Amino acid sequence: MHKNRLLKIDNADNVLVALVDLDPGIISYEELSINLPKAVKQKHKFLTTDLKKGEIIIRYGVPVGKANWDLKAGEIINIENITHFADEETIHEAADTWQVPNVAHWQDRTFLEYHRQDGKIGTANYWLFVPLVFCENSNLKVIEEALSKGLGYYKPNKYEEYVRTKISSDSTFKSLASEKKVFENIEGIKFLYHHGGCGVTRFDRSGCGRLLLRK
Secondary structure, eight states: OOTTTEEOSSTTOSEEEESSOBOSEEEEETTEEEEESSOBOTTOEEESSOBOTTOEEEETTEEEEEESSOBOTTOBOOTTTEEEOOOOOOOOOOOOOOOOOOOGGGTTOOOOOEEOTTSOEEOOOEEEEOOSSGGGHHHHHHHHHHHHHHTTOOOOOHHHHHHHHHHOSOTTOOOSSOOSOSSTTOOEEEEOOOOOOSSOSHHHHHHHHHHHHHO
16 A cells, blocks of 8 residues: 555656655555665655666656666665756746635634734734745755845844944944835745755644744
């Protein structure tokens, strides 16, 4: 039985994701019968078909890499036996129409309102940045530093300001805090770091859900 053990994200994919640790041997998935020469750890991916050197690995229905040498079905793919590859970018015209959603189900609901400086009441607007996998946390940190300072949302912690007061001979030194936001209607930007995987297991999905609820 492959149910709850294997995942094929898109019908065009030529890799499967192990949802649990798999032992070496024959494993079946739909009409396929694949020999695993080695144990496959949870969340790792292996080929469903033989590939020649230079042939493309498909995941999410799109090319993600090329084989560095001839590979057999059942082999685990990794950064050693495949090289990153992606199709050329294409630009599509964005749809300029929007259908107003039906909100009748929530018409009697209330919420904790946000009081704006002009006296109006509404919801606070925040941009949320959530990495799909934990290995993108380092990239997210770079994005956070660039956007927080560049868009006017940077707030130094008390220790940064304390150090500046100690090293500055000018009592009127400029604070590190951003003075003006570029987008006045955006209250802030949040970066949600986590240590979950690709969301292919219910534990990853639940973890990301709890992360959003806490914020």
